[in-house]
Amino acid sequence: MLAQEVSTKTAWSIDPMHSQIGFKVKHLMFTNVRGSFGEYVARISTWETDFATAEIDLTISAASIDTNDEKRDGHLKSPDFFDVANFGELTFKSHKIEQKGTPHDFVLHGDLTIKGTTLPVTLNAEFSGVLRDPWGNEKAAFILQGKINRKDFGLGWNAALETGGVLIGEEVTLDIEVQLAKEV
Numbered sequence: 361m362l363a364q365e366v367s368t369k370t371a372w373s374i375d376p377m378h379s380q381i382g383f384k385v386k387h388l389m390f391t392n393v394r395g396s397f398g399e400y401v402a403r404i405s406t407w408e409t410d411f412a413t414a415e416i417d418l419t420i421s422a423a424s425i426d427t428n429d430e431k432r433d434g435h436l437k438s439p440d441f442f443d444v445a446n447f448g449e450l451t452f453k454s455h456k457i458e459q460k461g462t463p464h465d466f467v468l469h470g471d472l473t474i475k476g477t478t479l480p481v482t483l484n485a486e487f488s489g490v491l492r493d494p495w496g497n498e499k500a501a502f503i504l505q506g507k508i509n510r511k512d513f514g515l516g517w518n519a520a521l522e523t524g525g526v527l528i529g530e531e532v533t534l535d536i537e538v539q540l541a542k543e544v
Contacts, residue, residue: 367454372404372500378539381420385510386529388521394535395427395436397450404540409490411467411500415513416454422447442516447475457485464488468504474513483534498542506534 367435399421407413422442427433437444454470466485471478488501509517510532519527 368408370406370408372406372540374400374402374404375539375541376400380537382535382537383532384535386418386534388527389525389529393427393432395425397421397424398426399424409498409500411487411502412457412459414454414457416452416468416470418452420450420452422450425531441515443475450474452481460484472508472513475515477513479508479512481508481534483536500540500542502536502538502540504534504536504538508532508534 376398380396381400382394386392386394387393388398397420400418402416402418404417405415422444423437425433425436425442427436431464439446442450453471454468454469456469458469459465460467464487466487468485469484470481470483483504483506486503488499488503489498492498494512509530510528511530517528521527
């Protein structure tokens, strides 16, 4: 009789020391302001190490936004933008992952909630692989990118420029790099 292999569910956590949830948006219509969120937790599960089966629940603290400018960060936390007093968290929940082209390219579909508005988003994901670090921990890494319109999520504040155009672009590029640690 042949032994049958049984797949098991694997839990992963984000290693915050080797990860960044970042973004960029046009400022003055010709340069980018970059920022990141420093506090987040995720529940990620896969069957074995098959990330095409991943289920992802991510919660980000809106108050942890950092654009390297304390005054701007304060404005971003205000009701003009994230309104952290009333909407303290941003969330993402995956609902479909598709392999695209090579074994390292995926498209991640999910629902993003910002300021009480939930909309579908699509992120391109590049899988860097799975390896064991010098301390015996199994790690995986991804680079994810996508675009959202901030106004769709109620982040609508802006100011007109006297030369035409606006202070802040509507399109926000999500730029995320995560290193995952297999939970034991």
